[in-house]
Each structure stands twice: as C-alpha cells, then as structure tokens.
Amino acid sequence: xxxxxxxxxxxxxxxxxxxxxxxxxxxxxxxxxxxxxxxxxxxxxxxxxxxxxxxxxxxxxxxxxxxxxxxxxxxxxxxxxxxxxxxxxxxxxxxxxxxxxxxxxxxxxxxxxxxxxxxxxxxxxxxxxxxxxxxxxxxxxxxxxxxxxxxxxxxxxxxxxxxxxxxxxxxxxxxxxxxxxxxxxxxxxxxxxxxxxxxxxxxxxxxxxxxxxxxxxxxxxxxxxxxxxxxxxxxxxxxxxxxxxxxxxxxxxxxxxxxxxxxxxxxxxxxxxxxxxxxxxxxxxx
Amino acid sequence: xxxxxxxxxxxxxxxxxxxxxxxxxxxxxxxxxxxxxxxxxxxxxxxxxxxxxxxxxxxxxxxxxxxxxxxxxxxxxxxxxxxxxxxxxxxxxxxxxxxxxxxxxxxxxxxxxxxxxxxxxxxxxxxxxxxxxxxxxxxxxxxxxxxxxxxxxxxxxxxxxxxxxxxxxxxxxxxxxxxxxxxxxxxxxxxxxxxxxxxxxxxxxxxxxxxxxxxxxxxxxxxxxxxxxxxxxxxxxxxxxxxxxxxxxxxxxxxxxxxxxxxxxxxxxxxxxxxxxxxxxxxxx
Numbered sequence: 001x002x003x004x005x006x007x008x009x010x011x012x013x014x015x016x017x018x019x020x021x022x023x024x025x026x027x028x029x030x031x032x033x034x035x036x037x038x039x040x041x042x043x044x045x046x047x048x049x050x051x052x053x054x055x056x057x058x059x060x061x062x063x064x065x066x067x068x069x070x071x072x073x074x075x076x077x078x079x080x081x082x083x084x085x086x087x088x089x090x091x092x093x094x095x096x097x098x099x100x101x102x103x104x105x106x107x108x109x110x111x112x113x114x115x116x117x118x119x120x121x122x123x124x125x126x127x128x129x130x131x132x133x134x135x136x137x138x139x140x141x142x143x144x145x146x147x148x149x150x151x152x153x154x155x156x157x158x159x160x161x162x163x164x165x166x167x168x169x170x171x172x173x174x175x176x177x178x179x180x181x182x183x184x185x186x187x188x189x190x191x192x193x194x195x196x197x198x199x200x201x202x203x204x205x206x207x208x209x210x211x212x213x214x215x216x217x218x219x220x221x222x223x224x225x226x227x228x229x230x231x232x233x234x235x236x237x238x239x240x241x242x243x244x245x246x247x248x249x250x251x252x253x254x255x256x257x258x259x260x261x262x263x264x265x266x267x268x269x270x271x272x273x274x275x276x277x278x279x280x281x282x283x284x285x286x
Numbered sequence: 287x288x289x290x291x292x293x294x295x296x297x298x299x300x301x302x303x304x305x306x307x308x309x310x311x312x313x314x315x316x317x318x319x320x321x322x323x324x325x326x327x328x329x330x331x332x333x334x335x336x337x338x339x340x341x342x343x344x345x346x347x348x349x350x351x352x353x354x355x356x357x358x359x360x361x362x363x364x365x366x367x368x369x370x371x372x373x374x375x376x377x378x379x380x381x382x383x384x385x386x387x388x389x390x391x392x393x394x395x396x397x398x399x400x401x402x403x404x405x406x407x408x409x410x411x412x413x414x415x416x417x418x419x420x421x422x423x424x425x426x427x428x429x430x431x432x433x434x435x436x437x438x439x440x441x442x443x444x445x446x447x448x449x450x451x452x453x454x455x456x457x458x459x460x461x462x463x464x465x466x467x468x469x470x471x472x473x474x475x476x477x478x479x480x481x482x483x484x485x486x487x488x489x490x491x492x493x494x495x496x497x498x499x500x501x502x503x504x505x506x507x508x509x510x511x512x513x514x515x516x517x518x519x520x521x522x523x524x525x526x527x528x529x530x531x532x533x534x535x536x537x538x539x540x541x542x543x544x545x546x547x548x549x550x551x552x553x554x555x556x557x558x559x560x561x562x563x564x565x566x567x568x569x570x571x
Contacts (some may be wrong), residue, residue, distance in 0.1 A: 008330075050436060069498070073438045076436055081432075083432035086430075086433055087430055087432075091379060093348075096350045103367045104438075106439060114345040114348075117345065121348075150433075220356060
C-alpha cells in the first residue's frame with residue numbers, strides 16, 4: 001500500500017536548486033531519509049508536510065493532492081509533523097503548547113483533548129513536567145515536546161525531521177522504542193545518522209545534492225560496499241574513498257583495496273559513505 | 287469512628303462506576319471516614335478504570351485554567367476551543383505585540399493624514415490589519431509557525447482568529463488614544479473596525495461557505511460599498527474615479543455608524559453562530 005508518493009519534485013530557492021527531480025513512494029513502516037546536510041531532506045519533508053509547495057512535480061499523500069485546498073486540509077488532519085526547527089513560545093507550559101496545537105488539529109472536545117495531550121506527553125516521557133513553562137525545559141525535552149505534538153490524534157503519516165538531533169543515547173533509545181512501536185503507520189524520518197536508519201528503518205532513501213541516490217533496504221545499502229571494505233594496519237592508502245582509524249587501532253578503508261588489507265563485511269555506513277563519495281567524484285568529473 | 291460499613295454489593299457497584307452521582311457522593315463521604323471500606327473498595331476497582339481516572343485527574347491539573355476573558359468568551363456563546371485559541375494568542379508574545387503595533391501604525395497613518403485619507407486607504411481598510419497579522423506571525427517572529435502551518439486550522443481561519451485577538455486590544459488602545467488626541471486622531475479606532483468585521487464575519491460565514499469565498503465576497507462588498515458611498519458624497523462615479531485626495535467617507539458620521547453597526551453585527555453573529563473552526567469539514571471517521 002502506498003501512502004506517500006512524490007514524482008519528479010523540483011524546488012529552487014532563489015537561484016539555488018534544493019531538489020531536482022526527486023521521485024519515490026513509500027507506505028506503512030519506517031522510511032529513513034539519509035543524506036549529508038544540505039541534501040534537500042528538509043525541503044522534501046516540508047513539501048510532504050504541506051507547508052511548502054514544489055515548483056514542479058506531483059505529490060500524493062494518502063491518495064490526496066496537497067495542491068487542492070480541501071484535500072490539503074484533509075491531509076493535515078491525518079498528518080503529524082516534527083519540523084527540524086521546532087521552536088516554542090517560552091511562556092507556554094508544555095501542556096498548554098501541546099493543547100494549543102491539539103485545538104489546531106480540531107480536537108474540539110475539551111475533556112478528550114486534554115486526555116490526548118496527557119497521553120502524548122506521557123509517551124515522550126514529559127508527563128512529569130507538563131505544567132512547567134517551556135523556557136525551563138532542556139533542549140532534549142523541547143525536542144521531545146515537538147515530537148509529542150506530532151503524535152497528537154494518532155496520525156496515519158508521521159514526518160519527522162531530524163528527530164534524534166540533540167537527544168542523548170538514552171533518549172535516543174527511548175525514541176527508537178517509541179517509533180518502532182508504531183505499527184501500520186507511515187513514518188518518514190530524516191537523519192544524517194546511519195545508526196538511526198540501521199536501528200529503525202525497513203527502507204532507506206539516500207539523498208545528496210537535491211537528488212535521490214539510493215532507494216532500497218538497509219541491507220541493500222550495505223551491499224553497495226560489498227567487497228570494497230578493508231581492514232589494514234596502515235593508514236596510507238591510494239584509491240580508498242574514505243578511511244579512518246577505528247577504536248582497536250586498525251584502519252578501515254572503504255573503496256579500492258590497499259596493500260596487505262583483509263576484506264571486511266560491509267555495514268550500512270560503509271555503503272552510505274561510498275555512495276556519497278562516488279556521487280561527489282562523478283559530479284566533479286562531469 | 288464509624289461502626290457501620292457499606293454493603294459489599296454497593297461497594298462493587300461503586301468500584302465499577304455503576305452508581306449514580308448522588309449515591310456515589312454518599313459512598314465517597316463514607317469512604318473518607320472509613321479506612322476499612324476504603325481498603326475493600328481499593329481491591330475492587332479495575333486497573334483500567336483507575337488508570338483512566340488518574341489520567342483524567344492529572345490532565346485536569348495540568349490543563350490551562352481559563353482566565354476571566356476566556357470564561358467571558360465562553361459564557362457569551364463562543365466554543366471553548368475557539369475561546370482558548372483567542373485567549374492563548376497573547377502568549378505568542380512577540381508576534382502578538384508586533385501585530386498590534388502594525389495595526390495601530392496603519393490606523394495612525396490613515397487617521398492623521400492631512401486632508402483626509404485617500405479612497406484607497408478606505409478600500410484597503412479591512413485588508414491591511416489582516417495582512418499585518420500575517421506578517422507578524424511569520425517564521426522569524428513566530429518560532430512555532432512551521433508546526434502550526436501543518437495543522438488543518440492553519441490558513442485563513444487561524445489568520446482571522448489571530449486578527450480578532452490582535453484587533454481587540456488594538457481597538458481599545460486606539461479608542462483611548464483617540465480620546466486623548468484631538469482632531470483627526472479621534473477616528474483612530476474606526477480605521478480598525480472594517481478588518482475586525484471582515485475577520486469576524488468571515489469566520490461566522492465559514493460554517494456555511496468556504497472561508498476564502500466568504501472573505502472575498504465581503505471584500506468585494508466592502509469595496510463596492512465604499513465606492514458607492516463616495517460617489518454619493520461627491521455626486522458621481524466619475525468624480526471618484528478622478529481620484530486625488532478625498533475627505534474620507536469614514537470620518538463622516540453615516541459611515542462611522544455603518545462601520546460600527548457592521549462590527550457589532552459581526553460580533554453578535556460570530557458569538558451566537560459560534561466561530562467554529564472546522565465545522566463544515568468535520569472529520570468523517
């Protein structure tokens with residue numbers, strides 16, 4: 001079942017192209033948008049969240065067209081969105097803020113709405129600070145507050161822009177448990193952390209410089225580097241796309257084999273790094 | 287110390303929530319005084335019910351307490367959720383203050399122009415403060431705008447609600463300032479009434495027609511009304527078209543009365559009919 005589909009999306013900001021002909025489709029499950037900063041992930045998510053219109057191309061969310069006013073409203077009723085720059089009015093309490101967004105999501109019945117606000121705050125672990133003003137909350141707590149409002153009314157499509165940025169490992173684990181428990185729902189999250197994708201996603205779309213470079217399973221992304229990951233004792237290497245010294249003192253090379261290296265099993269990160277490196281090399285050659 | 291105890295059957299019904307309010311109240315009065323019955327009832331309440339009740343209690347404690355203004359709005363017939371949106375607008379501090387400042391600036395420019403404001407000012411009077419509110423709630427002043435933008439109420443409905451929340455205090459301020467200032471400053475508050483009327487009426491009509499249609503129709507109505515009134519004052523439409531500085535219709539008494547009446551009507555319709563965000567597009571599920 002396809003719930004989110006975008007075809008040949010193009011978006012420019014002034015003279016800078018942010019997206020140039022992006023196409024993909026996804027359904028229930030967790031899809032990771034992986035890419036370096038400036039790859040166009042945020043622009044794509046904003047377009048999917050109906051807050052930005054593409055210059056060209058077609059978007060379809062839950063079979064509805066965000067370009068049509070009424071259909072856009074219907075999409076918004078069934079959508080949860082955590083923007084990258086989720087800012088807050090510091091004078092609201094955590095509860096008041098989520099309650100405010102809940103009203104904007106048309107949860108009009110006061111009692112049911114308050115129960116729902118309470119539920120989402122509990123889910124993100126902020127139940128005990130619900131009555132505190134946002135200005136007293138830490139960065140990680142604010143991030144979770146943003147997530148809480150996205151979860152309101154159990155949306156069918158959940159769009160999360162860098163949801164794990166600014167979370168400590170424990171909070172990150174909690175977030176993973178939270179998102180992985182959301183069966184039957186379409187989750188699209190952007191990240192530049194390959195661990196998030198490896199831990200959560202059944203599907204990964206790699207973006208770089210405004211275009212899709214890979215679309216498949218995390219295992220398939222790892223296989224991109226199959227036969228091209230090496231462990232050696234020396235750092236100097238010609239031909240390796242990327243190499244770094246790991247914690248055990250040995251050097252991991254991704255790319256062509258350095259002399260005297262042993263082959264190693266590729267990880268998702270190896271595949272991603274190789275892909276981005278190849279993309280850059282191709283572009284420079286062109 | 288109590289010597290009698292509640293019947294086990296009664297306690298069971300109470301624990302299940304099957305007693306009426308009167309009976310529940312008397313059981314509760316007894317429970318407060320009797321540790322033995324408290325112990326017996328505690329074991330009987332289903333965990334799911336305890337959880338729901340506890341959540342409701344906590345949610346009530348955490349929920350914002352409606353202030354006097356919000357209670358007044360609700361009492362006058364406005365939906366509680368709409369009243370909350372209006373009452374919460376001042377918490378969006380920077381944007382709210384900016385919108386008031388911009389609205390007052392427009393009124394001041396319009397009211398104090400030497401020789402009266404040109405017809406264009408009058409024609410645009412319902413629009414300028416609304417645009418000012420839209421500007422004041424842009425992402426650089428409103429940190430939550432991106433989250434709010436992705437909600438179904440975002441768009442014209444929210445814009446008009448925010449306009450009401452900004453123009454309310456602006457009109458009071460303009461009224462006070464107008465009293466203190468002599469001469470053209472007296473009409474300060476009047477310049478904000480058309481936008482108030484446009485917002486309130488559009489919201490009220492939104493339960494019947496799409497809000498964009500309502501707003502456009504009201505805009506056209508206003509503009510034609512302004513032109514016709516001006517033509518009547520000047521003798522012919524050609525005189526209006528010839529332009530130049532005109533003494534504003536707004537500062538003439540009939541127009542003032544008209545604007546006042548429209549605003550009043552809008553307020554009445556809006557509260558009676560209730561400003562229901564989303565009424566026409568209720569969730570189908």
